[in-house]
Amino acid sequence: MADNNSVLIGRKPVMNYVLACISLFHGGASEVLVKARGRAISRAVDVAEVTRRRFMPDVKVKEIGIGTDQLAPTEGHDTPSNVSTIEITLAK
Numbered sequence: 001m002a003d004n005n006s007v008l009i010g011r012k013p014v015m016n017y018v019l020a021c022i023s024l025f026h027g028g029a030s031e032v033l034v035k036a037r038g039r040a041i042s043r044a045v046d047v048a049e050v051t052r053r054r055f056m057p058d059v060k061v062k063e064i065g066i067g068t069d070q071l072a073p074t075e076g077h078d079t080p081s082n083v084s085t086i087e088i089t090l091a092k
Helices: 013-025 039-053
Strands: 006-009 032-038 062-070 080-089
Touching: 006 013, 013 032, 013 039, 032 039, 039 062, 039 080
Parallel strands: 006 032
Antiparallel strands: 032 080, 062 080
């Protein structure tokens, strides 16, 4: 799957990302990857569920991947920090 079928979740409202997923599906994508890390993980789950339950009941959750990214130390800290990540693959 190409990276142009990815929706990166941030701080915007859930419906903005749901619209992005729906647009990708209507544009011909058979799969959409919803990616998030840190505090945005719960929003990514909400996006996947709202897309699937309210707007596109024919879409299924194909795969869920979780992991951890290690970020470089920030100013004032000596050790790198770990951030949780999630990737949810939605497929028609």
